[in-house]
Amino acid sequence: MNPSLELEQFVDRVMVELERKFGSDTLTDDPKSESVSMEVKGAVSANASTLTTIKVPKPKWQEGLAELIESTPARIGVWRTGTRPLTKEMLKFRCDHAAAIDSIYGEVNEQILSRFDLFTVETRYGNTENYLKRPDMGRIVTAAGEELIRVKCRSHPQVQVVVSDGLSANAIDANLPDVYPSLLDSLEAYGLRAGTPFFVRGGRVAVMDHIGELLEPDVLVLLIGERPGLVSSRSMSAYLCYRPRKGTVESDRTVISNIHPGGTPPVEAGAYIGTLVHKMLEQKTSGIHLDL
């Protein structure tokens, strides 16, 4: 099993223990609730949220607070002890931060790469420290990689799919099994032909241009791990570009971002990327020039 998953499960267990020890009032099954209106709410409104946890002990307006908390994944309404955050909130914060760091230093699961028949090439990133300091080196495939791409890939494909870890290997592990097959189905439904897919270790978005020079595809789709944040460390982006070549400007790329189960739904994203590719081929353009 993936070590970062194990860690997360461990932290979850600690959290559950803490919840039990200190108690936590939830919206719907709090027996101590004195508010009459809450009782009515349970009876009248069938779809009362059962998930929102209210950490503020005696909110002036419970329903309003719940609405705010549900509207954002940000850490709001987390309560405090004195002037400091609660221990479990602090631990949760540090856990999310650690997960973000792990994503950057992690490696994509080899089993997933072989399951989707992706061979691996590297950029000139060298190591993670250097990758972070030298984005330019993540935009160029190594000479060995160039050779491998030339040998293995079909040249001039209609659609070239490339996968890269980018800043989050976790993102690929978590989302590729949903996004990639859904994308292939969508391409097939539009009658489009994909070239030979592969994986780029240590890639940056603009590695698309180098690959574009090598294979000259009509549309290139790059599925790449996003810079991890405190909300999700497993968020993936899809960058699409019509005929990417050396010197392509950023405004020529189209992006669907925030792909993870809590954001842009992965399976639907895969299907929609197919629609975008179809439109790019139809209009022979991408980025800000693409009419959606």
Place this chain on the structure above:
Amino acid sequence: MAARIGYPVWLGMGDAKMDGSWITSAGIDIGTSTTKLIVSRLKLVRTSSALSLPRYEIAERELMYASPIHATPLTGADQIDADRVWAIVSGELDKAEVGKGDLKSGAVIITGETATKTNARAIVHRLADRAGDFVVAAAGADLEAYLAGKGAGADRRSLRIRGAVVNIDIGGGTANAAIFRRGKLIGTITFHIGGRLIQLDETGMIRYVAPSIRTWLGANGYRIEAGIVVAFSMIKDICYALSREMLRYFIGGNVALTDWHRNNNGLIAGQSLEQVPEIEEWMVSGGIGKLIQERAAPANLAEMAIHHDIGPLLASALRDCMQASSLRVVDADETVRATVIGAGMQSMEIGGATVHLDPKLLPIRNLPVLKLELSAANEGREEVVRLEAVRLEAELEDTLRTAFNLFDPEAVPPFALAITGTRTMNYAFLQHLADRLESRFTHYFPRSGIMVVVCERDIAQALGQALQRRCEKRLKVICIDQIRVEHGDYIDLGEPVSGMMIPVVVKTLAFPNGAR
């Protein structure tokens, strides 16, 4: 709600749709006594950022034309004269300068005692040449209350305060109340209270007492019937008692509810609420709402009987009782036109913009909904996964067999399958679901030709393509999402507006307390 986040302009994929596109929508309310029409413009705007899946919503609703109030042409006691109704409607559409191709959506709501299937059919038949433009529904009291509440602005008002807002739409025969909290409908209830339930002339001679209110009058010791002459004070007593009792239903608290029912047998039409939520404000729409806002209290029979009914007196009694109550009274945004405005401007939704369909198959009207709820999965060991698959198979088999028994298997399409629930929709599960769904659907509806699926969550394009792969050319799949529907609802799917925006009208509604 997806907010548009301020991304840099160069990422904005600056298309015209960001500025929104307008569509024209009409609402027609054909009631027992009056018929009215409105024309409005709805602005569709992309609400998701350029980096997300496209999502459009109705951002603005603008009233462009409101017709005068016409008397509903009838051929019998409750038979609508469809030809004359249509003459009124087309005349008003001409006055509103709406051309034939301009209307993109519209709703005809047949309300009150005329809300019968026969009348609805007659109107549909008469509208045949414009059927593509209109949704026609015989509204039940619940839908009427909901649309009136929306038109009166009770839903929007409830977003500005903490408690619930009740809008009571009172016309000639019934008072339809809809309770909204935080913008959502949480209950509806209908009373046999209205301005024309008792009709009389200037001398106090009773001309008519509606059967629906006779039980209550008798039980409360008011002995009146057609032909007798009554004093102004007695009618005043009745109006105050009706107003007081109706308001007491909402503020008495739940303990008093049993008591209330004992004293007011026959006053409620249909089902009562199981519990009455805490209400902070009320508003009144409908004909009585207009009288409340505009007329002074009548001092004698002559002042009251201007329309030969108790309307003006009921309005002033209700105004007095509301002001004496502990709740705040707010004016409704619209009074007599609340229902038609609700129907014309508020009944349409926009589904998710990533869908699977063939625009040539739209519009589709009056499609009954059957729900399939997928509960959260127990993911884990192999035998658990196998049990899950067995369970899904059984659920699908049940649902499709029910559909086969309920709906016409020759209809194209026979029904819409609504998929809801908390189940995680990953690729593997979606394939499995599509596989089983295709197999069961083909088994029960081999000649259907079209399958319609409505998903609650954003998965329509992926599920649609998975289904279409399996159905190949035998069956066309329409799959839309981000629309909430319930068992027993009927939906209309309109023609796509600028590409992939599908206007959807959900026609009957889900009521949390099960009162239908």
